[in-house]
Amino acid sequence: MRERDERGPSISRRGVLKAGGALALAAGLPAPWASRAAAQSAQGPLRLGFQVHRTGIGAVYGRWYERTTTAAVKLINEKGGIAGRPVEIVAEDDGTDPKRGAEVVEKLAVHHKVDLIFGTLFSHVVIASAPRAGELKIPYLVVSEGYHVASGRLNRYVFQPGITDVRAQVTAVAPWILKSLGKKATLIFPDYAFGHDHRDFFSRVATAQGGTIRALVPIPPTETSFTKYFPRVPADTEVLYHVMVGPGVLTFVKELGEHFGSRRPQIFGFIDSLEGVDFANPGLEFLEGTYFWEAFPRYAGPDTPQHVRFFRERVGINDVGTSVADPKDVSTASHMFGCWETLFVIKRAVEQSGYKRPGPDYKAFVETLEGFQSFPEGIEHPQGPKRFVGRLHQVFGQQVISKVDRRRLTVLHRTAIEDSMYPPEADYTKQPL
Known part of the structure; x- marks a missing residue:
């Protein structure tokens, strides 16, 4: 370039x-x-x-x-x-x-x-x-x-x-979350427009499908300590839905594990919470068996198509989603x-x-x-x-639901494009140029 x-x-x-x-x-x-x-x-x-x-x-x-x-x-x-x-x-x-x-x-x-x-x-x-x-x-x-x-x-x-966009992503994966993990959900999200999209659209889909939003926990995107937010999660929460961004994501996930330990509810996260972060980091063991949304699977496998392998090679990431030049440099693949x-x-x-x-x-x-x-x-x-x-x-497009298995993400389900479609609320083509 x-x-x-x-x-x-x-x-x-x-x-x-x-x-x-x-x-x-x-x-x-x-x-x-x-x-x-x-x-x-x-x-x-x-x-x-x-x-x-x-x-x-x-x-x-x-x-x-x-x-x-x-x-x-x-x-x-x-x-x-x-x-x-x-x-x-x-x-x-x-x-x-x-x-x-x-x-x-x-x-x-x-x-x-x-x-x-x-x-x-x-x-x-x-x-x-x-x-x-x-x-x-x-x-x-x-x-x-x-x-x-x-x-x-x-x-x-x-x-x-x-x-x-977030609305499409949530529209596609929310039915799976409610059916597979639980109907009483608490949301932890960054307190700005991106997080508000998660808050609004997951709440809308969950409520429409018989789910209940037990609590909404917004966190400033520049926050570096998260322990004080976790007591807001109600005890009867069945599924904890989290998405976090910024420099404190590793701390966020570690403190989440320290707070809930083995008594945690089911957990579904958006990979934003761990983009650029190695699942092998100490303190992330509690993520074993939890679930994540991905757009582009971080890990390649035997079934990875050739055009995906071509893309990974050109951008310089290996089969575990890290830089070929530095295995400590984790990609933001999704x-x-x-x-x-x-x-x-x-x-x-x-x-x-x-x-x-x-x-x-x-x-x-x-x-x-x-x-x-x-x-x-x-x-x-x-x-x-x-x-x-x-x-x-x-x-x-399609969305991916993956599960943490032996410190790596394994794809469980890929949604259809139709699963993410929603009624349009705008028409830019009517605006003048």
Whole structure:
């Protein structure tokens, strides 16, 4: 992945031509594609702004989002780029901070003059950044999971085509939880938009299916000590539903085990609580026999499809979901695939819309993307097949339920796309461009 420093002097058209050819060769393009890229270089590379959480509470995700983006762009450039143009990534750290997020969107669009912006994860950053993208009228493709896109609260320039949203995830797995683990549930969740989606939609589905929410326990996402929250869990809780994010996730899970011990209720967690964390860590023994939602299984096995193995190899993770370069560096497998899939959606939308330059061609890009209906499983979409609902700007896919068995996750059940569908409450296509 190439990143450019935009503080230097401007270059001439001849310089752009030379730089475009050099970029194509540097990216390792096969000779026929290199010549095509050189022929297209009057337009220059397609420049994608990457809003990345390099620092702040989302840093572990940001690290793996960046590695996945690098791998996807390398593959795209090896195969001729997008519409014959080499892809260049311009990355800016938003610190996982809402205020900085909006500033990053403006910097990428106005200063760096990128073609599109993508990659944001944490929901409070997305919600703060999206209005600026709408004001600047630049497509903003997030990899966030929050319901904020499909809810209709954002704007027509914001899409989530590479990862499913919390409402869909909960809609798909809640019936299994209630049937298999218990109907009296207590929820522990981070106290910001992402956690509120879990609170609202699990509560809604559980109540509709005869379940009872015994307690709701919100925790600030920057919290580092959790023991004081656990006494709020009622004694008659049958299933404890947890999702946590941020730098304190390992402490959260350890203290959860210390508090409940062997007398714990059934436990169903979202893997967010342990993304980037090794299950072999001391203090996590109590997780044996508990259950997790995953989007992309951390562990590969004999039945892992070849296109999934290809993805894992390209992004640099081994069969246990850690970096091939450092076995202590645990991936965020259930989220980072979204960057890969989003980049291939961008490729498809650019090529089908005829997009060439910022501004005039955004209308065709947006309308083309809104017209997509499905993405087949394969190298471009390794997590699984997807259904895209253009009016919601949201993709739907399969969900995975796994069980902790001998300190690793074993897949028990994979839901169908239909299990996650819900009635649409928005229609972005009616908004002006």
